[in-house]
Amino acid sequence: MIRAVIDTNVLVSGLLSPAGNEALILLAIHQGLVHPCFSEEILEEYAAVLARPKFAFRGGYRGGARHVPRQGGALPPGRFRANLF
Numbered sequence: 551m552i553r554a555v556i557d558t559n560v561l562v563s564g565l566l567s568p569a570g571n572e573a574l575i576l577l578a579i580h581q582g583l584v585h586p587c588f589s590e591e592i593l594e595e596y597a598a599v600l601a602r603p604k605f606a607f608r609g610g611y612r613g614g615a616r617h618v619p620r621q622g623g624a625l626p627p628g629r630f631r632a633n634l635f
Contacts (some may be wrong), residue, residue: 552578556586558599566605 556575564572578584588596600607 551582552584553587554584555588555592558592558595561596562599562605565600565607 554575556579560572560575563570564574564576567573575584579586599605
């Protein structure tokens with residue numbers, strides 16, 4: 551299993567362009583091949599960027615990271631955790 555920190559640009563590009571290489575990373579996460587790792591600060595950045603009007607995601611991403619899809623992951627407890635899609 552691969553553990554990786556997913557850059558915000560990769561997340562946004564994967565969501566906007568489902569046929570792009572970044573979408574393959576999101577697919578690998580969804581299939582359990584990659585466990586994304588992040589901190590609360592990274593989740594906040596995801597939420598803030600996804601809430602920008604220029605991305606026009608339906609319903610927005612207000613309310614913090616609760617709208618970012620999640621799935622269990624692994625890293626030692628503490629500052630970082632893995633839990634996306």
